[in-house]
Amino acid sequence: MEVECLVIGAGPAGSMAAKELASKGIETIVIEKRQEIGAPKRCAEGVSKHSLEKLGIKVHELGIARTIKGAVLYSPSGKKVVMEGQGMEGYVLERKVFEKYLASEAIKEGARYMVKTQATDMVRENGRWRVSIKNLDGEDEIIANLVIGADGVESKVGRWAGLKTLNRLTDYHSGIQFEMAGVNADENYIHLFFGNEVAPLGYAWIFPKAFSANVGLGILEKGAKMRAYDYLKKFIEEHEDIFKNASPIEINSGGVPVAHFTGMAADGVMLVGDAAQLVNPIHGGGIVRAMHSSIMAAEVAEQALKEKNLSKERLMEYENMWNEEYEEKTNKLLKLRSFLEKLEDKDFELLADILEGEDIFQLTQAKLSFFLKKLIKRPSLLGLATKYLRD
Amino acid sequence: MIKINRERCMYCGGCVGVCPANALTLNETMLTVSEACNDCGICVKFCPVGALEV
Numbered sequence: 001m002e003v004e005c006l007v008i009g010a011g012p013a014g015s016m017a018a019k020e021l022a023s024k025g026i027e028t029i030v031i032e033k034r035q036e037i038g039a040p041k042r043c044a045e046g047v048s049k050h051s052l053e054k055l056g057i058k059v060h061e062l063g064i065a066r067t068i069k070g071a072v073l074y075s076p077s078g079k080k081v082v083m084e085g086q087g088m089e090g091y092v093l094e095r096k097v098f099e100k101y102l103a104s105e106a107i108k109e110g111a112r113y114m115v116k117t118q119a120t121d122m123v124r125e126n127g128r129w130r131v132s133i134k135n136l137d138g139e140d141e142i143i144a145n146l147v148i149g150a151d152g153v154e155s156k157v158g159r160w161a162g163l164k165t166l167n168r169l170t171d172y173h174s175g176i177q178f179e180m181a182g183v184n185a186d187e188n189y190i191h192l193f194f195g196n197e198v199a200p201l202g203y204a205w206i207f208p209k210a211f212s213a214n215v216g217l218g219i220l221e222k223g224a225k226m227r228a229y230d231y232l233k234k235f236i237e238e239h240e241d242i243f244k245n246a247s248p249i250e251i252n253s254g255g256v257p258v259a260h261f262t263g264m265a266a267d268g269v270m271l272v273g274d275a276a277q278l279v280n281p282i283h284g285g286g287i288v289r290a291m292h293s294s295i296m297a298a299e300v301a302e303q304a305l306k307e308k309n310l311s312k313e314r315l316m317e318y319e320n321m322w323n324e325e326y327e328e329k330t331n332k333l334l335k336l337r338s339f340l341e342k343l344e345d346k347d348f349e350l351l352a353d354i355l356e357g358e359d360i361f362q363l364t365q366a367k368l369s370f371f372l373k374k375l376i377k378r379p380s381l382l383g384l385a386t387k388y389l390r391d
Numbered sequence: 392m393i394k395i396n397r398e399r400c401m402y403c404g405g406c407v408g409v410c411p412a413n414a415l416t417l418n419e420t421m422l423t424v425s426e427a428c429n430d431c432g433i434c435v436k437f438c439p440v441g442a443l444e445v
Contacts, residue, residue, distance in 0.1 A: 033418055033419070034419060035419065042403050042404075042405075116419075118418050152404065152408075153404065153405060153407070153408035154404040154407035154408050154417060155408070156413075156416070159413050165408075166408075166409070166410075166411055167408045167409045168409070169409055169433055169436060169437060172405075172408065172409055172437065174405065174437050174438070174439045175405070175439060176439040176440065221436045221437060227438070227439060227440060227441050228439035228440075229439055229440045229441065251401065252401070252403070253401040253403040253405065253439040253440060254403040254404070254405050254439075255403070255404075255405030255406075255408050255409065255437060257408070
């Protein structure tokens with residue numbers, strides 16, 4: 001089988017890429033190794049409404065499990081900071097439905113999909129990629145001019161193409177989640193819990209859905225004394241008011257890349273979404289970034305295919321586009337991440353005292369200049385200011 | 392070579408992304424480890440549920 005463009009992986013990144021490519025008249029095949037697109041999820045399913053709208057991405061109403069007003073943040077001792085207002089609204093998705101809808105949109109544009117179809121190898125041959133696949137019909141090959149690697153944190157495409165997709169343990173959250181019914185928490189907000197005994201170097205979350213909630217946490221191994229699973233059990237035990245009548249109806253886990261990635265393209269290959277570790281390093285959200293990367297990759301692909309130049313140099317324009325939009329912000333967020341990783345529980349308490357919801361929103365938007373001014377105002381915060389500056 | 396506890400494995404594939412030897416592969420519910428495994432133990436440190444053992 002020969003095709004102009006082969007997309008490997010049918011998550012939000014892969015289907016967005018397929019939709020964009022197909023709508024530009026580019027012949028596109030998507031292969032997905034799972035037998036069902038979108039399940040099981042490896043995700044808390046939260047997404048910012050504002051970010052989706054900015055990209056003009058439509059979400060099917062059936063894919064939205066809950067619309068939320070904002071977030072409530074909890075310090076280790078339980079002090080609350082509420083974030084709500086413009087720009088802070090969001091959706092908690094039903095990923096399975098959301099992703100199948102995205103696939104249907106790509107198919108509507110002319111993309112072809114194959115599920116339960118695994119890519120097992122990929123070799124460069126006469127300026128094209130020969131991809132070996134396995135599925136219910138046996139073994140086969142697809143020869144493609146361009147391969148889009150949308151194969152997530154596991155990315156084999158990146159490794160076959162010689163790109164550095166290996167995640168480092170210091171920049172990779174170990175995540176675990178129960179989707180639970182019977183959770184007693186305000187359904188209009190997502191709830192985020194901080195503290196080195198709660199979720200070392202990460203946070204715990206409750207994301208309300210239609211009749212359930214995603215309850216999970218992410219930790220970094222270097223700060224952890226036990227498994228993510230053990231932290232989650234402890235979290236649930238310690239919040240009897242919330243979980244007294246709750247039981248899990250699904251368990252998920254996964255790795256979350258929280259770094260800055262370079263080298264997103266090789267000859268005839270571009271990586272999108274989690275395969276290129278394109279996740280917000282502060283909150284670990286990756287859906288919108290994944291879809292945005294695919295929009296950019298498809299734009300570069302269209303031009304490069306027209307010019308019949310799929311060299312790495314040509315395709316690296318995609319990375320340049322990405323960096324223009326995200327590099328500065330990501331670097332600031334990484335600085336903020338490194339600061340947050342230095343905090344002791346008493347520091348979180350101090351921050352809960354001095355920060356308003358709006359301040360925290362600004363921080364998550366990588367607007368950091370006000371932060372130091374705020375810290376140096378009070379002598380009691382000098383320790384924090386020093387931690388912030390020491391980088 | 393690392394040992395996989397299949398009863399504990401959540402087949403999330405998180406370990407695949409940190410394996411420096413590219414020895415791990417996940418297909419649906421089946422995690423496999425190849426001869427390339429050098430027992431470095433990074434996957435064991437990552438696994439959220441403790442399904443891997445050196």
